[in-house]
Amino acid sequence: xxxxxLIYFCQTSFRLSNAIKKDFMYSNYVRIFVSLSLVFGWxxxxxxxxxxxxxxxxxxxxxxxxNMFSRIEYIPLETTKExxxxxxxxxxxTDSSYIVFDRDTRATFFFNxxxxxxxxxxxxxxxxxxxxxxxxxxxxxxxxxxxxILQEYDKFGKLLNEKRMSSESVLSKYFxxxxxxxxxxxxxxxxxxxxxxxxxxxxxxxxxxxxxxxLYKSLLPYNIQGKKTFCTIExxxxxxxxxxxDKRDFYISTPIENIIYKxxxxxxxxxxxxxxxxKYDIDRRIFGSDSIIRDSLIxxxxxxxSTSVRNITNVNMTGNLLLFKLDxxxxxxxxxxxxxxxxxxxxxxxxxxFALERITSDASSYFLPIFNRNQINVMGLNYRNGHYYTSISxxxxxxxxxxxxxxxxxxxxxxxxYFKNQNRKSNPVIVKxxxxx
Numbered sequence: 253x254x255x256x257x258l259i260y261f262c263q264t265s266f267r268l269s270n271a272i273k274k275d276f277m278y279s280n281y282v283r284i285f286v287s288l289s290l291v292f293g294w295x296x297x298x299x300x301x302x303x304x305x306x307x308x309x310x311x312x313x314x315x316x317x318x319n320m321f322s323r324i325e326y327i328p329l330e331t332t333k334e335x336x337x338x339x340x341x342x343x344x345x346t347d348s349s350y351i352v353f354d355r356d357t358r359a360t361f362f363f364n365x366x367x368x369x370x371x372x373x374x375x376x377x378x379x380x381x382x383x384x385x386x387x388x389x390x391x392x393x394x395x396x397x398x399x400x401i402l403q404e405y406d407k408f409g410k411l412l413n414e415k416r417m418s419s420e421s422v423l424s425k426y427f428x429x430x431x432x433x434x435x436x437x438x439x440x441x442x443x444x445x446x447x448x449x450x451x452x453x454x455x456x457x458x459x460x461x462x463x464x465x466x467l468y469k470s471l472l473p474y475n476i477q478g479k480k481t482f483c484t485i486e487x488x489x490x491x492x493x494x495x496x497x498d499k500r501d502f503y504i505s506t507p508i509e510n511i512i513y514k515x516x517x518x519x520x521x522x523x524x525x526x527x528x529x530x531k532y533d534i535d536r537r538i539f540g541s542d543s544i545i546r547d548s549l550i551x552x553x554x555x556x557x558s559t560s561v562r563n564i565t566n567v568n569m570t571g572n573l574l575l576f577k578l579d580x581x582x583x584x585x586x587x588x589x590x591x592x593x594x595x596x597x598x599x600x601x602x603x604x605x606f607a608l609e610r611i612t613s614d615a616s617s618y619f620l621p622i623f624n625r626n627q628i629n630v631m632g633l634n635y636r637n638g639h640y641y642t643s644i645s646x647x648x649x650x651x652x653x654x655x656x657x658x659x660x661x662x663x664x665x666x667x668x669x670y671f672k673n674q675n676r677k678s679n680p681v682i683v684k685x686x687x688x689x
Contacts, residue, residue: 302511302522302523302524302525303523303524303525304524304525304526304527305524305525305526305527305574305598306527306529307526307527307528307529307578307596307598307605308528308529308531308532308605309529309532309578309592309593309594309596309607310529310531310532310587310592310593311529311605312593312596312605312606312607312610313604313605313606313607313610314606314607314610314611314612315606315610315611315612316611316612316613316614316616317611317612317613317614317616317617317622318614318615318616318617319688320597320606320611320687320688321616321617321622321685321686321687321688322686322687322688323684323685323686324616324617324622324683324684324685324686325683325684325685326618326620326644326664326666326667326670326681326682326683326684327350327365327366327367327666327681327682327683327684328367328666328667328670328674328678328679328681328682329350329352329361329363329367329369329679329680329681329682330363330367330368330369330679331674331678331679332369334369334372335361335363335369335372335679336678336679337352337354337356337357337359337361337679338354338356338357339354339355339356339627339645339680340352340353340354340627340643340680341353341354341355341356342382342493343631343634343641343642343643343682344382344384344389344634345634345635345636345641346384346387346407346636347365347407347636347637348364348365348407348408349362349363349364349365349370349407349408350362350363350364350365350367350682351363351382351384351389351407352643352680353380353381353382358374358375358378358380359372359373359374359375360372360373360375360380360382360389360391360409361373362405362407362408362409364408367682370408370409371408371409373391373403373405373409375391375393376393376395376401377393377394377395377401378394379393379394380392380393380394381394384429387406387407388404388405388406388412389404389405389406389407389409390402390403390404390405391403391405399416399417400416400417401414401415401416401417402414402415402416402417428491428495428497428502429497430461430497430500430502430516430517431497431499431500433463433464434461434462434463434468434517435461435462436459436460436461436462436502436515437459437460437461437462438458438459438488438489438491439456439457439458439459439460439488440456440458440483440487440488441456441458441474441476441479441482441483441487441488442483442484442486442487442488443476443483451476454475454476454477455473455474455475455476456473456474456476456483457470457471457472457473457474458471458472458473458474458488458489459471459472459489459515459520461517461518468517469517469518471515471519471520472489472513472520481508481538481539481546481550482506482507482508482509484550485507485508485538485550486506486507486508488507489504489505489506489507490504490505490506490507490563490564490565490579491504491565492563492565492566492577492579492632493631494565494566494631494632494633494634494635495565495566495567496566496567496568496635498568498569498635500516500517501514501515501516502514502515502516503515503523503567503568503569504567505526505563505564505565505567505576507562507563507564508534508538508562510525510526510527510528510561510564511524511525511526512524512525512526512564512567512576514569524574526564526576528561531559532559532560532561532578532580533560533561534555534556534560534561534562535549535554535555535556537549537555538550538555556581557581558580558581558582558585558586559580559581559582559585559586559587559592560580560581561578561579561580561581562579562580562581563578563579564576564577564578564579565577565579565632566595566632566633566635568635570638570687570689571689572599572600572601572689573597573598573599573600573687573689574597574598574600575595575596575597575598575633575640575687576595576596576598577594577595577596577632578593578594578595578596579594580592580594583630584626584629584630591609591625591626591629593607593608593609593610594609594628594629594632595607595608595609595628595629595632595633596608597687608623608628608633609625609628609629613652615661618656618661618663618664618667619652619655619656619659619661620644620649620652620653620656620667621644621648621649621652622642622644622683622685623642623644623683624642624643624644624645624648627642627643628642633685638686639684639685639686640684640685640686640687641682641683641684641685642682642683642685643680643681643682643683644680644681644683645680645681646674646675646676646677646678646679646680646681647676647677649670649671649681650671650675650676651676653671
């Protein structure tokens with residue numbers, strides 16, 4: 253979705269160099285050739301034969317931190333006059349640095365893997381987005397004259413390139429960097445969307461895989477008539493800024509259908525179907541054969557409640573554990589005045605569902621918090637190379653520290669120095685979590 257003067261984070265991609273200028277991406281002969289070659293080779297397991305995961309957010313188990321995570325590490329971000337910020341609106345993890353975008357200061361901050369401050373980049377526009385493209389950090393400044401100033405930095409904040417672009421030239425699509433120069437572009441089967449140009453003969457491929465500027469393969473063909481409800485209401489996959497790439501695969505789901513796919517550059521295979529308890533599900537009659545009821549529910553938007561689940565995002569598999577986030581139709585969904593759980597760990601071996609929000613601190617986390625409830629409800633966890641990441645404000649850290657004085661907690665040297673030299677107004681602390689299988 254585009255708005256004048258704004259480019260939305262989850263729906264925008266920025267191609268480097270000449271990619272934007274090339275028009276082969278929508279050329280029919282390429283699309284038809286790829287379509288025909290994939291009709292016979294496309295791997296898809298019908299939902300009827302999929303293993304169903306029954307999920308009721310209100311019945312998820314809690315646990316102690318040590319039961320779920322084998323290691324918890326706290327990395328304070330250095331606080332100086334230049335590096336001070338309020339909240340990590342966006343957190344990007346690389347193999348050797350942390351990049352934070354703070355909406356309040358409209359600045360991007362670079363820290364090394366030990367939390368030492370490297371550089372601050374002040375935004376040049378009122379609306380800025382930051383994205384991780386392979387080893388490049390993209391900072392897009394949306395200027396008031398409809399021009400985007402796109403800056404490319406390395407992971408330590410060194411400026412590599414800068415260019416001015418018309419906002420109209422930016423492809424309004426989801427995209428996701430993969431390995432070895434491949435990336436995925438997420439299309440739509442909703443014919444009213446300006447990102448549905450890939451529709452050929454009533455079939456839309458929801459994923460295009462590119463190698464550089466060259467279309468490599470198209471995956472997940474959706475027939476517009478056969479998938480009319482999905483294409484009308486949603487039309488595309490449930491992309492999120494924290495979507496996980498684990499080695500060569502990533503996991504993604506279809507909104508409202510709740511089918512989870514395992515995807516790589518060659519295949520998209522359905523692996524699970526999430527069946528929600530009726531209390532948190534949409535009205536399934538929108539998929540029924542009664543067109544009068546279906547159309548009425550869709551047209552009146554009465555097929556969902558504020559507590560209904562719309563998307564399943566941040567999906568990742570670690571051993572027998574499936575991690576995912578439920579996105580409700582309301583950003584922060586409440587039930588009887590209580591904020592609903594959003595982040596879950598499903599043990600595929602025991603069929604037990606755990607809510608991350610119900611995990612309590614213990615000695616393994618030095619009785620300190622491991623996440624901010626509101627933050628993970630909105631953003632979920634970040635993932636990089638086998639570890640999960642989030643951030644905690646210094647206010648929360650010092651509040652817990654003071655509450656722990658009677659426990660005589662032995663903190664590691666990093667936290668001892670942090671509590672000695674910092675205060676409640678210091679920069680947030682990165683929390684690095686290693687999941688226990």
